[in-house]
Amino acid sequence: MTGARRAALDDDIVEVSTAEHAIAPRRGSGRVAGPSLRLVLAPLAVATVTALVGGLMTLPADGETVDRTDPVRVAAFSGPLGTSRSLPRTALESSSPSPSPLPAAAEAAQKSSASTESSATTEKPKEKKTKEKAPDYDELADTARTLYAETAVNVRTGPGTDYDSVGTLGAGEDVKSTEWKVDGWRQVKFDGESGWIKASYLTADEPTESGFSTATCSKANGLEANLTTAADGVLRAVCARFPAVTSFGGYRAGDSGYHGSGQAIDAMISGSAGWELAEWARDNAGELGIVEVIYQQKIWTTQRAADGWRSMSDRGSTSANHYDHVHISIGS
Incomplete structure (x- = not known):
């Protein structure tokens, strides 16, 4: 028993005489306070380190402002900051609203109208006027029917009195006409060639005998x-x-x-x-x-x-x- 007390005294003396060291807590209380203190300080230390590391990593270089809102960094950084949701915002420049997409039919009509206006303003090339080819009155059309001369009438090379006469069709004489009609003249087949007679002198009715010959006269000499x-x-x-x-x-x-x-x-x-x-x-x-x-x-x-x-x-x-x-x- 005596030896145990002495040992305890010796321990107390050592604690008192060592002035450089802090007084050690009692053994009984140290058992309870030590773990509790560690439980409180450990999370605080981790949070502090994390905040410091995060702030260092996100600090802007060369005076640039922070481009993302972060309350933690705003609190930790006193330099120029970026726009925060909680801070007043600079008014944005108004821009014209983007046009809403047109329906397909309206868009096609708009393109067609623009194309029409463009083509209208474009100078059209001058069209070359093609001279109409004069009809070939010497060409015979298909035979239509047989007609008769109501009186002696000249047969001409074309549909008009300005054309030369190629002969005469006597009164009552028949002639094969074609389907061609031009300005009151009808094309006929005269001596196997094309001829033209004024239609008013021709009839489809076969004439009765008048007693006068209508045969071409060989003594007329033109x-x-x-x-x-x-x-x-x-x-x-x-x-x-x-x-x-x-x-x-x-x-x-x-x-x-x-x-x-x-x-x-x-x-x-x-x-x-x-x-x-x-x-x-x-x-x-x-x-x-x-x-x-x-x-x-x-x-x-x-x-x-x-x-x-x-x-x-x-x-x-x-x-x-x-x-x-x-x-x-x-x-x-």
Whole structure:
């Protein structure tokens, strides 16, 4: 027992004499306070170290401001800071709202309108005018039907009186027409070639026999091309009825009378045969359109038909006094 107390005294002396050291806690209390203190200080130390390390890692370099909000770092860092949710914000510049997407149909219409406006402002290249090709009247169209001439009529190379005459179709003569019509003219097949006749002179009705021939006269020598239709009909009728006529005349360019207009023919015949022709022309004047007959210095006209043959003054020559031919004038 004595030895134990001494040992305890010795321990107390050592504690008192050691001035440099802090007084050690009692053994009984140290057992309780030591672990409790460690439990309190340990988390505080860890939190402090963590905060310091985190602050050091996020400090801005060269005076730059913090670009993220963090209350911990704001508290730990006194330098220039970034914008915080809790701090006033700088007003942002207003920007025009982005257009809402258009529906597909509206977008297509907008593009089409822009394209149209662009093309309208673009200068269009000048279009070259192509000269229309003149129709080839020599070409024959498909045959349509058979027509008949109501009276003697000229056949021309084109649809108009400005075109040359290639012959004459006699009254009552038939001709094959084609399907082509131009300005009141009809294309016909004449002597196997293309020809044009005024449609008003043609009919689909077959004519009755008139008693006058409409056959082409071989003695006319191209005279028919310069005669009116009615005058050509008289020429053909006379040519067929009086074979004694040796030749025909009639058209004289520049003449102020019937000869100049193609409304007169001269049948070269004399003697009694001439009177026979003159009387025949007078008797058929109404049907043939004859208005005047002159032979052997005698004249007969429809205007003075009741006076019969009347004498004419001497004109100085056989031909001028109509002794070698019968003159016949035809109305228009």
